[in-house]
Amino acid sequence: MATEFIRPRRQRRVTLADVADAAGVSPALASIVMRGVSGASDATRQRVQQTAEELGYVPDRRAQKLRQIRSGLIGACFELHQPFHGDLVEQLYVAVADHGFDLSLSCITPNRDERTAVGDLMRERCEAAILLGSRMTSEELGALSARIPTHVIARGSGTPLVGSVSTDDTAGITIAVDHLVSLGHRRILHITGGDAPGSAERATGFTTRMAHHGLADLALLLPGGPTETDGAQAINEALAFDHQPTAVVAFNDRCAIGVLEVLRQRDVHVPEDVSVIGYDDSRLSRLTHISMSTIAQDVSRIATETMASVTAQIAGNTPTQTVLAPRLIVRDTTGPAPSANEPGASRI
């Protein structure tokens, strides 16, 4: 009775069995054809393929994966609003495919925490999880690894159970500082990433390297965060200082962009008055009109290294902890320190 009110849903999807029937072969044979594996004559192959086409057959990935022992799925958790994550996911799509896996995405948003995101991946029976910029503690990661092979990207895992591929944060900051110092900068500000992963390492690297140059007293440190707003707030604070820095090392590109925006609003010229260097070499920094000097993480390499370790771990090996070397990308937001012009800085 009540069923009468339910509008009929569109006709049942066409299954492999339908195709097999129509082509006059067994489902098993049809399966062989659809998967393109050997075991069928060219004639049958063609016939089955054509009927499948005509019927508009679409294989059911769910059923495929269920029957197969392995799901062939790699899960990735990432944040929707982190351009660097976007770059990474883009590369992961290809790295994952190179190993014959499919990528399953699970976003972290303000309404959807990491726990939920990872849980979804597990319910999907992903064979491994890749966490971009995870905020889990080493303990949490260790616990998670008991349930699903896990890798973190852009940070260390703190446990041998969880693989990690990251760029050497200390080295990155060191390069940035060295670059600025070589340009004659001495009073340099580092805006940290707040509680973002990698922030502590970068901050420590900064003070250490400044001290190495005998510039410990001129090393300025201000708490920031991973967004433009964080950078903007921090630089606003800094502009109120008695002795303003001539260069800024921002936690990441987004943070640096916030800095750039504020400086330009206030008619502080970059890089003539103040140099700014970012971190990530996200496509943001590459945009011609921003053209920001930055520390590059090799996104494509990170993706391939991660997948190499992931597949190894799936095969039963222990995951690796890979630390990649960062690279300095000099663009247009860093230049000679203003005071460096007086003592006769070389100009081309």
Next chain:
Amino acid sequence: MATEFIRPRRQRRVTLADVADAAGVSPALASIVMRGVSGASDATRQRVQQTAEELGYVPDRRAQKLRQIRSGLIGACFELHQPFHGDLVEQLYVAVADHGFDLSLSCITPNRDERTAVGDLMRERCEAAILLGSRMTSEELGALSARIPTHVIARGSGTPLVGSVSTDDTAGITIAVDHLVSLGHRRILHITGGDAPGSAERATGFTTRMAHHGLADLALLLPGGPTETDGAQAINEALAFDHQPTAVVAFNDRCAIGVLEVLRQRDVHVPEDVSVIGYDDSRLSRLTHISMSTIAQDVSRIATETMASVTAQIAGNTPTQTVLAPRLIVRDTTGPAPSANEPGASRI
């Protein structure tokens, strides 16, 4: 022989049957408990739940969905690098959940076209597809709708078979033009979205409204695109004009940001010298240091409206074509036209 070399994968995942065995009940009963539906005594319920916990049982979504007639999955295609899409996906997560569905994501990247992305969704047996900023033609969309209920967001579908939820582009541009004209601007530039969805509507809306104000001759149109670079290039071109515009209507926020960057680089003050207005009210435009005037699309509303139509379509009804009204958000990048100061424009 060769099998000897394959390292044993971690122990088999625990299945519902395992839990049932351990708890001494039938799989069916265990299923009832896990799903939290009625049909089990509190005692059994507790016992099963506890053993599930102990065994670290995680339901297999694949198997669940396979057995259920409905997959309970809604698929969404979007671009990783469009902040507006990020905003939308974020809202879709909640709207989809409100209707008891799960969201399945499929990204479009330079290496992964829309066709592939949608295909993945179909193989997942999604009950419906939501396409953000699709570039398919009406014909392609119509064809697709025969295979999966489809909705497009942020553009019209051009066919009654495909639902759409968009913001009235003409109205949006009209509001933007009116806003600028009311501020005394007359020579106004519109940077288009190139071949991006919605671009044509906005461009036409612009010229129409300028003509309405008797400003047809002062309406400048320059081809652009949906990224910062597009905006930057276009404004650079415009700055070479004999008669420069006093206001710019950009295709979207990212495009507008490119414009802002260039203007600030060139010491053109915003909004004193030139007003700039964006489109989307993406979180980008909201950032305090950018604080851009823009045309808002109600992202949350778009998400809910879409899901309302999607569920209706799944139930067998025809999808709806919804056009939402845009809203003007005045922030700090629009102000009185420079020439408007002479004839005694009111100042506060």
Next chain:
DNA sequence: GTGAAAGCGCTAACAG
């Protein structure tokens, strides 16, 4: 080269 049969993990219908 081809088909029959079994079952992946789960849930829906039914029977006790």
Next chain:
DNA sequence: CTGTTAGCGCTTTCAC
């Protein structure tokens, strides 16, 4: 309230 049975769509033996 509980258990049995059947099967979702596919792939995988294993026969023929």
